[in-house]
Amino acid sequence: MEKFTPEYIQNFQQIILNDDKEKAKELLKELHPADIAELYQVLNLDEAEYIYLLLDGEKAADVLMELDDDDRKKMLKQLPNEVIAKQFIDYMDTDDAVDLIREMDEEAQEEILSHIDDVDQAGDIVDLLKYDEDTAGGLMGTEMVVVNENWSMPECLKQMRQQAEHMDEIYYVYVVDDDFRLQGVFPLKKMITHPSVSKIKHVMRKDPVSVKTDTPIDEVALTFEKYDLVAVPVIDSIGRLVGRITVDDIMDEVREQSERDYQLASGLSQDVESDDTIFMQTKARLPWLLIGMFGGITNSVILGNFEAGFITNPAMALFIPLIGGTGGNVGIQSSAIVVQGLANGTLEMKNAGKQLLKELGVALINACMISLLVFVYNWFLLGNVSTTISVSLSLFTVVIFASIFGTLVPMTLERFKIDPAIATGPFITITNDIIGMLIYMSISFALM
Structure with missing residues (x-):
């Protein structure tokens, strides 16, 4: 990136050499997790570990997921499984947590899951690990705002506020029936234009576009493209809402698939990077x-x-x-x-x-x-x-x-x-x- 000029990097390295943690934190605070991950590429291992320890839990987790696969694996090998669970998994969405845990062997997976304090989160991760990683079920996350079609507007708003407290982004509000089957999407505009409506089902948008848990990822990508979606709900075989996939997740998968296809077409039998051995x-x-x-x-x-x-x-x-x-x-x-x-x-x-x-x-x-x-x-x-x-x-x-x-x-x-x-x-x-x-x-x- 343009901001990472030789002068910027030299200045950052000098700050690390001087052990000026406050100055380093100030600079890191201004950077996006993706930029910090890119900065790692030009720092040596000791310098990378130094700045990583200065990050708070949520940002550290985001940076970890932005790292290249090889760099992430190297870092995880140096950390105890308990630290991975409490300092990373606890701050991740379930889809990112599943991606991280999939990279580990079965024994390490079980140990990490045993150290997760949030039982519900651990249960969601276990459920998601059962799905094929090349399907919608293997890509989805469980963080979403869900309301019942029979709720009144005041009750709906109350539940939405409670659910939204633990979420970074809200793309859609999904409407389900008493059996948790997907019925529609609640447009946020309706909160303003229909504040006194008796029940949500009267203003929801019915029959939303959705995918099933066993839908292949390439079909999910085509669904996003066809309907210009930023998120899509995932349902099981009987129509119950089980998760959602966001556009950033599907774009990452499309990019990786394109890279694999390009390398395969070029005569490479497996994924390879320019910095591989x-x-x-x-x-x-x-x-x-x-x-x-x-x-x-x-x-x-x-x-x-x-x-x-x-x-x-x-x-x-x-x-x-x-x-x-x-x-x-x-x-x-x-x-x-x-x-x-x-x-x-x-x-x-x-x-x-x-x-x-x-x-x-x-x-x-x-x-x-x-x-x-x-x-x-x-x-x-x-x-x-x-x-x-x-x-x-x-x-x-x-x-x-x-x-x-x-x-x-x-x-x-x-x-x-x-x-x-x-x-x-x-x-x-x-x-x-x-x-x-x-x-x-x-x-x-x-x-x-």
Whole structure:
């Protein structure tokens, strides 16, 4: 950030060196928890621990959740479980507490839960830990303002004040029936415009948008986007209100998912950061490189079987990069469109046939244009009829195959509940290289 200039950091380090706690507290008071977490990145471990001990419980908990995963794990390893429970968990919303506890082993989880003073909070955390972390239930928090549809306005206001005392933000006021089933949302504007209404159910907004506990996170994100929400209630299988998800939580999940998909599409087998160790980065990058190496060896074997043809017609070798590169590019384009459609909800599996036909139409146009241009180029520059026809026909076939393959693979992965982002990376490129060479060699030698 601009505020963290070299002069600012040097000044902060000098304050720490002088053990001027009051001055350090004054500077920390002005910073947002996210800014303090960023400041940690430029301080050494001793300096980071020094300023962390100066934070009050609530701000310390917020800073902890803003830290990178690796930095947070390092800090938690140095702290006793009782301290984690009493100085961090007690000040966190249940969704943040669950995220923190999930990072620990089962024994540590049980010990931390045993040290939480608030029995209700501990019970909520235990309940949330039962949900899959990739569903709405695993992402939701239980802090919310809830009123009964049969309450009068004065009683409603009284309950809202009591519930709001322990909350940082109030996004919506949810209305439930006597069985705690979600009935509507109480607009805060109604408190002013209808102060004497007899019951809340007469002014509430009925049938609010909601998600179920087993709704996948990507569907929750689409719900936020579609209805422009800042929070969404979460209900169980019979409609009872069990929690809520806020927009900041879903945005964090969307960002993490986007990073995972981007890395997966780039040929990284697991999450990796620029500051990870050499071993971790190698472990994440090497698998696809090895697969690519075997793909290259396979191509060399294919080309070796047609060695006699290269001796007879050396010009064939000139177009190997063109065939492989075109097939890989077309396949990545097709798969990227499908993966994006699956991710944002514009493409559903029931429309797979329609998408395949559309992609085939695009492929036919692209194949005709590309093969025609190459045909004209080779006809005037090479003058070799056999090579001209074989290269153009191979390009036409490769483009058609790569388009269909790039469309079918992510759809197949989606059907089998495998991340389709795999299809936009090296997998498509390597496969199209091998198939493209087989097509090129087969057509060329058939014409020869």
